[in-house]
Amino acid sequence: MAQPREHADETAARVDEAVSTLLKDAEAEATGIITRHEKEVRALIDALERKEVLDFKEIEACLKSVVSVVTPLTRKNEDDGSGM
Amino acid sequence: MPNAPHPKLPNDESRTLWVIIAFWALVFAAFVFSFLTVDYSNVQVVSYSEIKQLIRNGEVKQALLEDFAITVSGADDFAAATPRFRAVTPSQGDPELLPLLETYGVEITAAEPRGVSVLSYILPWILILGVYLWFQRRMLGQIGGGLGAGGLGPGWLGGLFSGRYSRPNESRTRTTFADVAGQEQAKKEVAELVEFLREPERFQRVGAEVPHGVLLMGPPGTGKTLLAKALAGEADVPFFSTSGSEFIEVFVGVGAGRVRKMFEAARKAAPSVIFIDELDSIGRIRGTGLGGGHDEREQTLNQILAELDGFESREAVVVLAATNRPDVLDPALLRPGRFDRHVMLNLPDRSGRRAILDIHAKALPLADPSDLDAIADGTPGFSGADLKNLLNEAAIQAARRSASSITVGDLQEARDKVMMGTVRTLAIQPKEKHRLAVHEAGHTAAAFYTPGADPLYKVTIIPRGRSLGGTHMLEREEHHTLPEDYLHSQLTILLAGRAAEKHLLGNVSSGADDDIKRATELARSMVARWGMSDDIGPVDLRQREDLVSGSGDGPAARTCRRNRRKGR
Numbered sequence: 001m002a003q004p005r006e007h008a009d010e011t012a013a014r015v016d017e018a019v020s021t022l023l024k025d026a027e028a029e030a031t032g033i034i035t036r037h038e039k040e041v042r043a044l045i046d047a048l049e050r051k052e053v054l055d056f057k058e059i060e061a062c063l064k065s066v067v068s069v070v071t072p073l074t075r076k077n078e079d080d081g082s083g084m
Numbered sequence: 085m086p087n088a089p090h091p092k093l094p095n096d097e098s099r100t101l102w103v104i105i106a107f108w109a110l111v112f113a114a115f116v117f118s119f120l121t122v123d124y125s126n127v128q129v130v131s132y133s134e135i136k137q138l139i140r141n142g143e144v145k146q147a148l149l150e151d152f153a154i155t156v157s158g159a160d161d162f163a164a165a166t167p168r169f170r171a172v173t174p175s176q177g178d179p180e181l182l183p184l185l186e187t188y189g190v191e192i193t194a195a196e197p198r199g200v201s202v203l204s205y206i207l208p209w210i211l212i213l214g215v216y217l218w219f220q221r222r223m224l225g226q227i228g229g230g231l232g233a234g235g236l237g238p239g240w241l242g243g244l245f246s247g248r249y250s251r252p253n254e255s256r257t258r259t260t261f262a263d264v265a266g267q268e269q270a271k272k273e274v275a276e277l278v279e280f281l282r283e284p285e286r287f288q289r290v291g292a293e294v295p296h297g298v299l300l301m302g303p304p305g306t307g308k309t310l311l312a313k314a315l316a317g318e319a320d321v322p323f324f325s326t327s328g329s330e331f332i333e334v335f336v337g338v339g340a341g342r343v344r345k346m347f348e349a350a351r352k353a354a355p356s357v358i359f360i361d362e363l364d365s366i367g368r369i370r371g372t373g374l375g376g377g378h379d380e381r382e383q384t385l386n387q388i389l390a391e392l393d394g395f396e397s398r399e400a401v402v403v404l405a406a407t408n409r410p411d412v413l414d415p416a417l418l419r420p421g422r423f424d425r426h427v428m429l430n431l432p433d434r435s436g437r438r439a440i441l442d443i444h445a446k447a448l449p450l451a452d453p454s455d456l457d458a459i460a461d462g463t464p465g466f467s468g469a470d471l472k473n474l475l476n477e478a479a480i481q482a483a484r485r486s487a488s489s490i491t492v493g494d495l496q497e498a499r500d501k502v503m504m505g506t507v508r509t510l511a512i513q514p515k516e517k518h519r520l521a522v523h524e525a526g527h528t529a530a531a532f533y534t535p536g537a538d539p540l541y542k543v544t545i546i547p548r549g550r551s552l553g554g555t556h557m558l559e560r561e562e563h564h565t566l567p568e569d570y571l572h573s574q575l576t577i578l579l580a581g582r583a584a585e586k587h588l589l590g591n592v593s594s595g596a597d598d599d600i601k602r603a604t605e606l607a608r609s610m611v612a613r614w615g616m617s618d619d620i621g622p623v624d625l626r627q628r629e630d631l632v633s634g635s636g637d638g639p640a641a642r643t644c645r646r647n648r649r650k651g652r
Binding site for chain 2: 007011012014015018019021022023026027029030031033034035036037038040041042044045048049052053054055056059060063
């Protein structure tokens with residue numbers, strides 16, 4: 001059942017635009033991450049295809065191999081705690 | 085009322101029995117009667133001519149003339165043991181018979197003509213009427229039940245109005261507050277009512293009015309029903325429980341009647357607890373909805389409101405209601421004097437989950453009870469019911485292995501099953517599998533490298549439940565609001581699968597369908613509800629009200645939990 005909208009069509013269009021901007025930005029960022037870490041991601045894909053299931057430690061082993069990442073150390077501990 | 089619920093059933097049976105007994109008694113009586121009239125022993129049936137011959141031979145001393153038969157005897161007395169002869173007289177009439185008998189000096193006795201009894205006229209009608217009435221009653225009984233207080237006596241149309249609440253039952257295993265864990269705040273608030281139920285006089289003395297209506301709100305599975313039961317068990321009072329939807333019937337007015345009945349019964353049993361589950365099914369805001377209202381629902385609701393008002397302050401009846409959508413409830417239900425006390429039940433935190441697991445695991449043979457710590461750690465966002473289900477799955481796993489105790493492996497497997505669904509065997513082509521791996525690796529990498537995202541738990545390309553693969557993250561504890569950067573990272577993670585496919589394989593697939601849908605939902609919420617777009621600013625521009633459930637953190641938290649559980 002159609003309910004009347006409480007705002008103008010023009011505003012709705014702006015919302016749509018803002019939404020798509022958000023999404024495009026997010027995709028660009030995701031692509032950026034993957035491009036930056038392509039080698040690690042490829043290692044992860046291989047591991048994933050081989051083993052089908054990877055837990056956090058295995059993911060970390062693949063992704064953390066080359067460069068140290070921005071991930072703060074505390075987070076890793078937290079993951080170890082809650083991951084298992 | 086509690087003692088006269090359905091007097092129909094036993095009654096009906098005994099009545100049927102009586103009808104059958106009466107019927108056979110009648111048949112038997114008629115049978116016996118017809119034999120008793122004449123003593124037929126020692127009687128030989130012969131032809132009419134033979135009888136006449138016997139008379140002519142002078143061997144006959146006595147003759148008994150009946151309507152259609154003649155019995156003759158050689159002895160002076162009919163009672164004597166001499167053989168008697170009987171023959172049916174021709175209906176044409178034999179004018180010679182009587183003179184013949186006179187001639188040979190036979191003593192003639194004539195039996196009184198056997199008149200047709202009135203009974204034989206009436207009996208068939210009585211039977212037909214009886215059977216008709218009996219069937220009619222039965223049919224009515226099936227529709228109605230027993231018209232309880234209606235006054236027409238038991239047995240007419242009553243079940244329609246008597247309501248379908250479950251009546252208090254002493255033999256039920258008592259639930260107490262010890263069975264409720266992880267809801268300390270809610271427990272405390274409900275516990276106050278126990279004292280009121282136990283000794284209402286103490287409150288009356290100081291003129292305190294105790295809340296009659298308590299509304300339990302919370303996500304599904306957080307133990308609303310359990311808490312209500314615990315209240316009744318703790319106070320040791322009768323517990324009337326029903327579901328909101330059970331009031332509603334096709335006929336308008338029945339729901340209201342049921343409400344009346346139940347409150348009446350509860351008042352009689354006071355102090356007592358009434359529990360109405362799923363209140364939102366009747367307690368919805370009145371007068372909404374297009375194309376006419378919902379008369380039956382509104383009447384029922386009105387009746388509940390009236391009943392809540394009607395409690396005298398000294399009646400120790402507490403009405404508990406549970407709902408997981410307090411936002412759609414009629415405001416009149418929530419005002420002081422009705423459901424004025426609101427108890428919020430939340431999803432349990434870590435220690436709460438541990439306590440819940442402890443309670444449910446009490447009866448289970450765990451290999452090592454400390455395994456539960458790990459499970460409590462790894463199940464954020466689980467409700468009490470989820471946890472119970474998890475333990476049950478683990479027990480099933482153990483039983484399948486024919487093991488005597490539940491190991492940590494069983495628990496882990498059960499958690500994966502509950503979180504992600506059952507493993508599905510699905511033939512996947514190598515090429516498709518590669519794409520799947522790329523997709524999931526994209527999600528995983530984005531989650532890994534984005535600061536502030538939820539910690540990763542597991543990534544899999546084994547099809548489970550409805551998804552083909554999944555990247556599973558664990559929810560951070562206790563977030564009631566979602567910061568903007570966290571939401572941005574969610575968007576990035578959701579779209580990273582597709583980005584990975586695009587970047588590493590050069591094209592995209594339909595596998596990102598759900599990702600895109602959820603990302604769009606989230607982005608729309610961010611823009612239209614939470615004002616996270618600078619261009620538009622903090623304006624509420626949501627489109628359809630009914631899809632979102634009111635308060636701020638609800639849907640958001642839900643969306644994100646979904647992201648985490650079924651991330652694909």
